[in-house]
Amino acid sequence: MAADTATTPTLAPVPQITAHEVTRERTGLVDWLTTTDHKKIGILYLVTTFAFFLIGGVEALMMRLQLGTAENTLLDPSTFNALFTMHGTTMIFLFVVPIMAGFGNYFVPLMIGARDMAFPRLNALSYWLLLSGGVVFYASLFFSPPEAGWTMYTPLSNETFSEGGGVDAWIFLVHLTGLSSLVGAINFYVTIANMRAPGMGWGRLPLFVWTILVYAILLILALPVIAGAVTLLLTDRHFGTHFYDPTEGGSPLLWQHLFWFFGHPEVYIMVLPGFGIISEVLPVFARKPIFGYKAIAASSVVIAFLGLLVWAHHMFTTPSPTVVLVFFMMSSFLIGIPTGIKIFNWIATLWRGTIEFKTPLIFAIGFLSQFTIGGITGIIVAIFPVDWQLHDTYFVVAHFHYTLMGGAVFAIFAGLYYWFPKITGRMMSETLGKWSFALMYIGFNLTFLIQHTIGMDGMPRRVYEYPDVGNLVLYNRISTVGAFILGLGILLTVINVLRSVKRGPVAGPDPWKANTLEWFSTSPPPANNFDVVPRVRSVEPMKDIRRQIAHATGSGTPEAPPAPESLVRG
């Protein structure tokens, strides 16, 4: 731990700088367009991705409306296919993955005591590449949106079966957002590796930062594969190659392998930073240190490694030898162990705490209870003979929404409610927040719990209509009603955000009495984050600082409200 023995910069003399020219600070639109400040880029990321989340949500509601009754004629098949293709693509490439980069952008430098990301301009490039990816993709609405599903299986996505530019727009979206994520991942890695506060060894890195580090590594490993794969698809479509064309010796299975070699790590790319948010939120509101810091940090790394070895469990029904099926079943089982460890450690963190039921914590509990269901059904679909029945049905749809919506998205909402005071300097309404949670929790479970049964009753996914047999209409109607309740819950949070940005009570630097360094700065933090970076002596530097202040001033309990401003200015 070289950082531990380094001299504390707070004791070093302040360097004298002679200014030759003072440029006027940019304001308004020009400022947002040209900013390289990690916090402003973070806000751009968060707002943009949340907008895409709402668009993806509307697409989902349109699909649920169509499926509200049997043999519905509300939407035609091509519209419906375009909707689920755009819903999946939007939620994955334009919402969950980049919103994690948004939180990472805003909070990684603050949490490790850095003044910005390592490469601020590269950081701005990341954001603008993401936005152009989204614009290119949604521009296809004006010609022919893609209809082959977010997985773009060949030969369906070949030129012969998918004419028009929709698939090409999707390919360019993958390239642009992929480049954005790659550049961002390198930036995160370099920042975390080099710019930590004095004393912050790897064993004192906040758990959210650990997960962003693993997220970055996974992106660097997985994205080049999909970039190559979609380039081959592009040349197949337009330049006469036959990589995936079975009639000319190509292989549709090659696409599936390449796609999922990226696609499964992508699942962990989406959910790992969510794990990080949960690991930050739980100890703060249980007023207890995280239980098993090392186990939680290590399990993220193990999940990332195993996550690279499970891809063909998406392909259990393809022509594959039994030994391959067994390998991918066992590797998928194995990944359940580190995931289970995390859940046990989180519950142990709450155990014997004094739990304060603030909105961030409630969303974190929503995450815990729902992600557990997604984990259990994950083991069920990992058993390949069982998956032969469940694959490509609504059971699978339910399973991955329990991990991504019930898991990652609830974690994102926990993060939003937790960090909103830091980003804006104002508190969100607890009442609205709790109502939002209640509607989202009920709506989510109403929508997706019943979908397990819909799938087992024989309804495949990606069908625009279904016959009126058995109880399918009843089940689907329950699911549709749930989806609208869920939508209403999300709407309440949007209202909460819009109201609180201007009119919420002023938060102060550390409203939750939290543990990590971002709360050491003002809310919102100044452009340079910290005038003085404190020396880090544990995983919970803010707790140390509060104790130190209580000790120095002799005032009350160690949990007394801190006065970081005086410390910063002093």
Add this chain to the structure above:
Amino acid sequence: MAPINRRHIFTAVLLAVVAGCLALAPAAMADFFTPEDGGSPNADRIDTLYKIVFAVGVVVFIGVEGTLLYTLIKFRARKGAVAAQIHGNTRLEIGWTVGAALILVVLATVTFIALPGIRDPENSSAEASALVQPVSAHGEKRVPPDGKALNIEVTGQQYVWRYTYPDGDDNPLNNPYSYEEMVVPVGATVTLDIRAIDVAHAWWIPELGGKMDAIPGYTNYTWFKATKPGVYRGQCAELCGRNHANMIAQVRAVPPAEYQQYIERLSNDIAAANAAAAESRRKLDADPQATP
């Protein structure tokens, strides 16, 4: 305390909703928690395996969620309560790691025990023994222990399934075939060679077992043995284009004698159609202006 009371209300509402859903669906209760079964032994065995795994899952679910709920109620913030400053417990960590691993070892063992019965075709029943013929195993294609089965080729194309029945000779071009509905004799082990000619499809009749993808350039294999007469419905399970939802498949299981009649009629119909086509070709050859 207000938020906690509200949480109780949320929980009560949630329970009421779930109870309501269960009460509304009494007819389908049997299959509410499990996959479809009852048509073929492999489907029944998948169902059994699922039930075992599901039971383990329910135990884990109750254990985890119960502990979570208990923790939330027991350790909510109260006046005077002080949080225990515990950083971890190595023994506990090792304990639950080993515990999770053991559950997975049990699940893997159960799966390996159940696998052969699901994957490998079994012998046909005596009633249908006259209709099955020797089939050779190769690669991933498995055959019943006695080497005999009714081998049907299933070919997916946008948006219909085509079934080619065996006729005993080596020429595949003169075999009887049908679309959409496959007719099979009850009690015969049917082995399927599944292919596609345009895009990927997936063959799936839930009551007759798991699905298998039909991928252009590849042949996939599965089997079933209809145990009682009836119509078993299913549909394409892999997105194959705009009318994916309408690419239905069904299997009609009939007594062996009826199956023979069906195949004869199919052959005669095809022969008659071929003869009619040959006749009009002959007429057109003789007089290109003729109306065929």
